[in-house]
Amino acid sequence: MKRLNVKNFNSILSPLEEDLLQLLWPDKSMKVKELYDILKKQKKKAALSSVAVILDRLYQKKVVDRKIETAPGGVRYIYYPKKNQKQFEASVVENAVNTLINKFGSTAVNYFNERFSKRR
Amino acid sequence: MLHEILRLTETFLNSPFKMYISLLSVLFAITTFVLIKRVQKNRFKVLFIYLHLFFLILPPFMFAFSLGCDMNVLSGLISNCAIKVTETVIYTGIGAIILSVLIGYFVMPKLFSSKNTKKLKEKTILRFVNKEAKKLGIKTPKVFLIDDAKPDAFSYSTISSSIFISVGMIELLSKKELEAVLLHEFYHVHNRSSLYKFSTLILRIFSPLSRFASFNKDLDDEEAAADNFAIEKQCTNKNILNAKKKINLFFSSC
Numbered sequence A: 001m002k003r004l005n006v007k008n009f010n011s012i013l014s015p016l017e018e019d020l021l022q023l024l025w026p027d028k029s030m031k032v033k034e035l036y037d038i039l040k041k042q043k044k045k046a047a048l049s050s051v052a053v054i055l056d057r058l059y060q061k062k063v064v065d066r067k068i069e070t071a072p073g074g075v076r077y078i079y080y081p082k083k084n085q086k087q088f089e090a091s092v093v094e095n096a097v098n099t100l101i102n103k104f105g106s107t108a109v110n111y112f113n114e115r116f117s118k119r120r
Numbered sequence B: 001m002l003h004e005i006l007r008l009t010e011t012f013l014n015s016p017f018k019m020y021i022s023l024l025s026v027l028f029a030i031t032t033f034v035l036i037k038r039v040q041k042n043r044f045k046v047l048f049i050y051l052h053l054f055f056l057i058l059p060p061f062m063f064a065f066s067l068g069c070d071m072n073v074l075s076g077l078i079s080n081c082a083i084k085v086t087e088t089v090i091y092t093g094i095g096a097i098i099l100s101v102l103i104g105y106f107v108m109p110k111l112f113s114s115k116n117t118k119k120l121k122e123k124t125i126l127r128f129v130n131k132e133a134k135k136l137g138i139k140t141p142k143v144f145l146i147d148d149a150k151p152d153a154f155s156y157s158t159i160s161s162s163i164f165i166s167v168g169m170i171e172l173l174s175k176k177e178l179e180a181v182l183l184h185e186f187y188h189v190h191n192r193s194s195l196y197k198f199s200t201l202i203l204r205i206f207s208p209l210s211r212f213a214s215f216n217k218d219l220d221d222e223e224a225a226a227d228n229f230a231i232e233k234q235c236t237n238k239n240i241l242n243a244k245k246k247i248n249l250f251f252s253s254c
């Protein structure tokens, strides 16, 4: 799987968000604790609480979804991707383009026209 | 009309019996207010809060009653309308009781269940809650699960008691840390903290005297006592401290 270029994306995703999404995107369902354990093995320092916060944030952003699992000894969320990597990237691009058009109107539109006609 | 009201107010003030009851009532209101701060147990504090409110509203209630009666507004409702003070007292009392039962039964649970909650089904936690309730000799509180990743736990006790705990709290804490949090809530349930907290709120709204007393310190003490309860039961402060550390970290993470 192609890894996102962290340098270009770190304004959109924090390093920890990026790490967690890379783990979930191959269509996996995982508990907070499992994700935390994997990151620990990869020597990426993140507290369990921080992993939980980031996953909650990704859930609020509707990038991942979750369901409650009740098992002997505990209750927890199982997180799984809601948007795959392609869909997520598409939504990022869409947002960026919308922002540019909203802010710069015709300047942005003209630029895009020029840019795309060149490419063709 | 206004002249009529003024005239009837004068009759009210000139009625030695009504004035006597009113003054006595105000005196009781002040006494019970002082007692709220003096007694230790929350159940007595709550009792005095409601007694205070009762004595506070009695004189205006009586005045309104007597005014309505004299102006023939209520004559259709109460036979012969010889405004009996005893009747007023009984009606006020019954009204107050019905109101507090309604609040206890319906309003309080509604306030909490508006959050995304459902009954907790996990056996280990339920067993622990059951065991601790037996030890304390209280009715086992209902345990509800809040569908939220933020670590959160609270409880209320009116006629029945309930403990609420979020998924985030359970998945973040170890078994012992979770037990420490549950014990903390058990203290609140046992001590009727939520009822006291709720009652001070009502007091703040309805009693002008509440401006002269702060209940924040009482409520802070309540939290410290709940922590101490958990520490004593577990013979260590390690778990409750670790739990707090994890919770604080969650809310300070970015």
Ligand SMILES: [Zn+2]
Binding pocket: B184, B188, B223, B226
């Ligand atoms: Zn508390």
